[in-house]
Each structure stands twice: as structure tokens, then as C-alpha cells.
Amino acid sequence: ISRQETFSNFLVASVMAEEELPGILILDIGGTHGVLENLVPLLKKHFRLITMKEFLENKKEMSKKIQSVFVFECRPTVDRELLESLPNLKVIGNSGVGVDHLDLKMISNFGVKVTNTPHAVADSTADIGMALMLASARRLVEGCQIAVSPDTKCFAVDWLGVEVTRATLGIVGMGSIGYKVAQRARAFDMRILYHNRNRRRKEEEEAVGAHYCEKMEDLLQQSDFVMLVVNLTPETHKLIGKKELGLMKPTATLINISRGAVIDQDALVEALQNKVIRAAALDVTYPEPLPRDHPLLKLNNIIITPHIGTATVQAIRMMAEEAIANMLAVLNGQPIPSEVFPK
Amino acid sequence: MGGGELPGLLVNEIGGIHGILHGHVALLKKHFYLITMKEFLENRKHMSKKVQAIYLWWHKPIINRELLQSLPNLKVIANSGVGMDHLDLKLVASFGVKMANAPYAVSSSTADTGMALLLASARRLVEGYHVATSPGMEYSEADLLGVEVTGATVGIIGMGSIGYKIALRAKAFEMNILYHNRTRRKEQEEQAVGATYCEKIDSLLQQADFVMVVVSLTPQTHKLIGKREMELMKPTATLINISRGAVVDQEALVTALQTGVIRAAALDVTYPEPLPRDHTLLKLKNVIITPHLGIKTDKATYMVTEEAVENILAALNGLPIPSEVLPS
Numbered sequence: 001i002s003r004q005e006t007f008s009n010f011l012v013a014s015v016m017a018e019e020e021l022p023g024i025l026i027l028d029i030g031g032t033h034g035v036l037e038n039l040v041p042l043l044k045k046h047f048r049l050i051t052m053k054e055f056l057e058n059k060k061e062m063s064k065k066i067q068s069v070f071v072f073e074c075r076p077t078v079d080r081e082l083l084e085s086l087p088n089l090k091v092i093g094n095s096g097v098g099v100d101h102l103d104l105k106m107i108s109n110f111g112v113k114v115t116n117t118p119h120a121v122a123d124s125t126a127d128i129g130m131a132l133m134l135a136s137a138r139r140l141v142e143g144c145q146i147a148v149s150p151d152t153k154c155f156a157v158d159w160l161g162v163e164v165t166r167a168t169l170g171i172v173g174m175g176s177i178g179y180k181v182a183q184r185a186r187a188f189d190m191r192i193l194y195h196n197r198n199r200r201r202k203e204e205e206e207a208v209g210a211h212y213c214e215k216m217e218d219l220l221q222q223s224d225f226v227m228l229v230v231n232l233t234p235e236t237h238k239l240i241g242k243k244e245l246g247l248m249k250p251t252a253t254l255i256n257i258s259r260g261a262v263i264d265q266d267a268l269v270e271a272l273q274n275k276v277i278r279a280a281a282l283d284v285t286y287p288e289p290l291p292r293d294h295p296l297l298k299l300n301n302i303i304i305t306p307h308i309g310t311a312t313v314q315a316i317r318m319m320a321e322e323a324i325a326n327m328l329a330v331l332n333g334q335p336i337p338s339e340v341f342p343k
Numbered sequence: 344m345g346g347g348e349l350p351g352l353l354v355n356e357i358g359g360i361h362g363i364l365h366g367h368v369a370l371l372k373k374h375f376y377l378i379t380m381k382e383f384l385e386n387r388k389h390m391s392k393k394v395q396a397i398y399l400w401w402h403k404p405i406i407n408r409e410l411l412q413s414l415p416n417l418k419v420i421a422n423s424g425v426g427m428d429h430l431d432l433k434l435v436a437s438f439g440v441k442m443a444n445a446p447y448a449v450s451s452s453t454a455d456t457g458m459a460l461l462l463a464s465a466r467r468l469v470e471g472y473h474v475a476t477s478p479g480m481e482y483s484e485a486d487l488l489g490v491e492v493t494g495a496t497v498g499i500i501g502m503g504s505i506g507y508k509i510a511l512r513a514k515a516f517e518m519n520i521l522y523h524n525r526t527r528r529k530e531q532e533e534q535a536v537g538a539t540y541c542e543k544i545d546s547l548l549q550q551a552d553f554v555m556v557v558v559s560l561t562p563q564t565h566k567l568i569g570k571r572e573m574e575l576m577k578p579t580a581t582l583i584n585i586s587r588g589a590v591v592d593q594e595a596l597v598t599a600l601q602t603g604v605i606r607a608a609a610l611d612v613t614y615p616e617p618l619p620r621d622h623t624l625l626k627l628k629n630v631i632i633t634p635h636l637g638i639k640t641d642k643a644t645y646m647v648t649e650e651a652v653e654n655i656l657a658a659l660n661g662l663p664i665p666s667e668v669l670p671s
Binding site for chain 2: 159290313
């Protein structure tokens with residue numbers, strides 16, 4: 001039985017009558033930053049949906065009804081003012097696994113729980129990591145530009161990318177997503193190194209042929225591709241800076257699918273300009289999006305995508321289902337599948 | 344040592360955007376006396392007898408009757424790649440000249456290209472890049488939603504070495520693998536990648552989320568994927584072509600993409616290459632075209648030349664040729 005079915009079954013069992021439904025606050029429905037419209041029926045099955053606009057127009061009545069907040073693409077912003085105005089708030093359900101946009105200590109002080117969706121994101125995010133690595137190595141985006149350019153008269157045969165098969169991939173951060181990347185990379189006969197706070201069990205390492213590098217420096221020096229798959233915490237902030245980039249091979253590629261702030265972006269600009277590393281591929285930046293005059297946008301040895309790690313119809317739905325299941329568990333006093341605690 | 348002892352190898356040109364890569368010259372010169380087409384044409388009388396082998400680099404030089412007639416000592420033509428559709432195999436054989444391709448060197452790189460295109464198309468990577476890097480970036484996640492690769496069904500048409508390597512890669516993405524081939528693979532090979540044989544191509548087309556075309560171009564596979572085949576595909580499906588442009592009916596593809604008969608296409612090959620600059624395919628949002636990436640990596644291209652050298656030396660020494668290609 002798949003994870004998706006597990007969460008779906010749980011939700012079917014939890015449907016209640018409309019008047020009894022707990023209130024859930026969301027930013028908006030549709031538009032640029034609102035919850036996707038096709039998620040609304042799913043949310044309405046278990047909650048009374050209250051948008052920020054409805055809440056602000058009728059604070060007195062709505063504030064008591066809201067027991068949960070569904071944070072979709074980091075919105076709505078959960079600040080002290082909001083928390084103070086929701087006396088019956090019990091849980092903030094985040095769509096996605098990263099919660100660096102939430103002040104976990106502050107939220108905890110209000111007696112409110114925070115949950116995330118680690119299971120729903122893993123496959124899609126691992127897939128984007130692989131997509132970026134292959135696209136960068138084989139110069140896919142540049143290639144597309146050549147293929148459609150009005151100036152193209154023929155395809156040069158001395159225009160080459162770098163090989164992925166049998167190359168060395170260094171995975172920094174070997175949680176669920178990092179491990180799934182390793183599983184995929186193995187099928188390309190890649191040599192896999194990894195660095196993690198904790199070493200994985202021997203059977204897990206052997207299953208994907210991954211070698212543990214206790215020192216990240218060793219991984220950086222040996223890898224043809226370095227993939228960042230860590231959480232953003234104070235410890236991983238600017239984890240990859242000038243020193244780390246300098247340790248990488250000049251033929252190496254850096255791929256980031258974690259959070260923009262894991263990389264020192266100024267150091268990255270310099271490294272790419274001076275060919276300290278071959279190229280980079282980023283699904284995440286700081287901020288998102290980058291200002292239009294940012295030097296990273298001017299380089300030709302970089303691919304940037306707009307945080308599409310989980311941007312598939314299926315993943316968005318699975319994240320909503322996982323978030324709902326977590327929120328309902330909190331409201332029903334049941335074991336919470338994915339609670340996130342402040343350090 | 345003069346040009347006399349090493350066998351003469353004819354190549355089209357060295358360097359530039361079409362020629363043999365400079366990094367490969369040392370390897371070739373170790374075994375052969377290198378003669379470019381220019382040198383040959385300037386000094387035919389002297390050079391023609393020296394040429395015992397030709398190394399075709401990206402289909403050049405063009406092999407025709409005139410050239411074959413002017414090379415009395417030619418024994419073998421080695422191709423830089425696996426596709427041989429640019430050669431008249433019967434004509435070459437009629438001169439007693441052997442032919443070889445380079446299947447081993449190309450298979451992994453080409454499979455990687457296939458996966459790169461599949462992932463880029465599914466996740467709308469190129470569109471995403473444009474959104475992330477162009478001015479005026481206000482966009483909604485809903486505008487860039489792609490389709491899931493993990494757990495989806497891939498239908499591989501043509502399960503030779505390249506097709507099989509694609510299956511190995513797709514398996515790691517937990518994809519459901521269907522395949523169609525002239526001949527069925529051995530049971531252990533199918534089980535190793537979890538592939539299900541579709542004797543009829545229709546069955547594969549109807550079930551696949553991603554249709555990956557990995558066949559040789561032959562008279563039988565010319566326009567293999569046409570209007571009928573595309574209409575059998577799911578409207579949510581993606582067509583990926585890493586074979587030869589002529590395997591797909593391009594006019595039918597344009598219509599299918601414009602009318603939503605299929606979701607998208609990703610083509611590493613077209614007919615011709617490159618397409619005329621005003622071709623409709625270049626304007627469609629739901630197609631990615633790449634400039635025959637195929638095996639264009641430093642390592643793969645070098646391995647191709649190594650494989651060609653091995654084949655040529657075998658032919659010149661009267662030994663079995665590892666990758667001989669016979670006319671059908």
C-alpha cells in the first residue's frame with residue numbers, strides 16, 4: 001500500500017459534518033500565491049476554509065474558529081501578531097519539508113505545533129536534482145538556445161558537455177531525499193560519496209554503493225558533481241563558501257536543491273566567473289526570485305530554475321494530503337506523523 | 344618514420360566545428376598516417392594508394408561510388424557512432440570494403456541524453472529557466488506544474504543496448520517499463536529491469552506516460568511514429584526521440600502538439616539537422632529541441648575514436664572485426 005493511499009485512507013475516515021469542521025486559515029485560493037484551486041475540495045472535506053481576506057474582514061468572529069493554518073509555499077507569513085490573534089490555534093501544517101521560514105521557537109511558545117511533509121516531497125525533489133545534474137552536464141539549456149536561434153546554421157561537433165555515467169557524485173546531506181538521489185545516480189553507474197551529520201547503516205550504504213566521507217573536504221575534492229540536499233539551519237547557512245568552492249575540481253558542477261542560503265552566493269558568482277568550478281545548477285536561491293540585476297543571472301555557466309522541486313500535479317496533491325493528515329492528527333489528539341520541533 | 348610504414352587513414356578534416364577533435368589526433372597518429380580530404384584531393388595520385396581505412400566523423404566524408412573507386416587499397420570504413428543510415432551499405436560492400444560502427448562507446452551517453460530530455464520535459468526545466476532568469480518574473484506555481492517522473496510508465500521503442508540502458512536508469516526512478524522491439528529480450532534481461540514486452544506497439548503507446556524512441560533508422564522505421572501512433576498516445580504523454588529525426592513524422596508531430604493530442608515532445612534529433620529557422624517546431628512551447636547532444640561529451644567522443652581504431656586495426660590485420668556492420 002503506497003504512502004499516498006495511507007494518507008488518503010486516513011483522510012476518508014476523518015470526514016465530519018460541515019458545522020463541526022475546524023477552521024483552517026489559508027492565504028488565498030488561486031492567484032499568484034494562493035493555494036491551488038484543485039486542492040480546495042480536499043481541504044473543504046475536513047476543514048472550514050477561511051482565507052486571510054475573510055479573516056481580516058471579520059476578525060472577531062473568525063479568530064476563534066481557526067484551529068489550524070495551512071502554509072502553502074511559505075504563505076501566509078506566521079508572525080507574532082497573527083499568533084496572538086488566533087486563541088484556538090493548535091497547529092501549523094506546512095506544505096513541504098523545509099520550515100526555515102517559520103520561527104519554530106516563537107510558535108512553540110504559543111503552544112502551537114508545527115508539522116511538515118517529508119514523505120510527499122522526496123521523489124519529486126530527487127527527480128529535480130537528477131534533472132539539474134543531467135541538464136547542466138550535457139549543456140541542455142544552452143543546447144536548446146542553439147537549436148532555436150535564428151543564427152544557427154549547423155551544429156558544431158566540438159561543442160561538448162561532460163559525462164554523467166561513471167562520474168563521481170558527492171551528496172551533501174543524506175536524508176530521504178539525498179538517499180533517493182543516490183538510488184537514481186547508481187543506475188548511471190556513478191561513484192557515490194556522501195557527507196552527513198550521521199553515517200547511514202552499512203546495508204543502506206551498500207544498497208546504493210555509497211561511500212561515507214566524514215570530512216566534507218574529501219567529498220569536495222573527489223567529486224565531479226556536488227549535490228546539496230541539506231536542511232537550512234544555522235549550521236548549514238553558507239555551508240558552501242569560497243573555501244569549499246576552491247576545494248572542488250575545476251571540472252566539477254555544483255547542484256543545489258536545498259535552500260539558497262546554504263551557498264554563499266557572492267562566492268559562487270566569483271567561482272563561476274573565474275572558472276574555479278565548471279558550472280552550477282540551482283533550483284533555490286536567496287532570495288527567490290533573485291533581483292533582476294543579480295550577477296548570477298548574467299553568467300552562462302549556470303542554470304537557475306524557480307524552485308520547482310515539487311512542482312508537479314501529483315506532488316502538490318500529496319503534500320496537501322500529508323499536511324492535512326498531520327493537522328487532523330494534532331486536532332484529534334492522535335500520534336503526529338511529522339511534527340517539527342524547535343532545536 | 345615516413346608516411347610509408349603506417350597504414351593511411353582518410354578523415355574529412357581536423358579541428359574546427361566539423362572536424363576530428365584535436366584531442367584525438369595523437370591517438371590516431373599512433374596507429375595511422377593521417378590524410379585529410381584536402382590533402383587527398385590536392386595529391387590524389389600519391390595519396391590514393393596509401394588510404395587503407397576511412398574514419399567517418401559525424402557522417403563525413405561522404406562515401407560515394409567516385410570516392411570508393413579512387414581508393415584501390417581501401418579495406419575498412421569505421422563510423423563514429425552507431426547509426427549507419429547515412430551509408431549505402433550495399434555499395435560499400437560491393438567494393439569489398441568492410442564497415443564498422445561504435446555501439447559500445449555510445450550507449451551510456453545516449454541513454455543519459457534520453458533521460459536528460461525526459462526529465463527536462465516532464466519538469467518543464469527549460470521554461471522554468473526562462474521564468475527564473477528573465478525580467479518581469481511574477482509567476483504562479485500553477486503556471487509551471489510539470490508531471491511526475493517517479494512511478495510513471497515509460498514505453499521504450501527499440502530495446503537495443505541504448506534502449507536497455509535507458510530501462511536500467513528508468514528503473515531507479517521506480518518507473519513502470521514497457522518495451523517494443525523486433526525481437527523479444529531474454530527473460531532474465533526483462534526481469535533485471537522489470538520490463539514488460541509489448542508485442543504490438545499500440546499497446547505500449549496507449550499505456551505510456553513517456554514514449555522513448557530508440558530505434559535505428561531503416562526503411563521499416565521511417566515515419567514509425569505518425570498521426571495514428573500519436574493519437575494512440577495519452578493526451579498527458581510525452582514523446583522523446585533520440586534516434587533519427589526521420590523516425591517521427593514531423594508534420595504530424597506539429598499538429599499533435601498544437602492540438603493537445605500529446606502533452607509535449609523532446610527531440611535530440613530532427614530532419615534535417617538543424618531545422619530551417621522558420622520551422623513551426625521551433626515556435627511551439629511544448630517541445631524541447633536539442634542540437635543532437637547524443638554522445639557529445641569529452642569521454643564518450645574519445646571512447647568512440649578508441650572503438651573505431653580497434654575496429655580498423657582488426658580489419659587491417661585480417662582479424663574478426665568487433666563491431667562489423669553487414670548490409671541487411
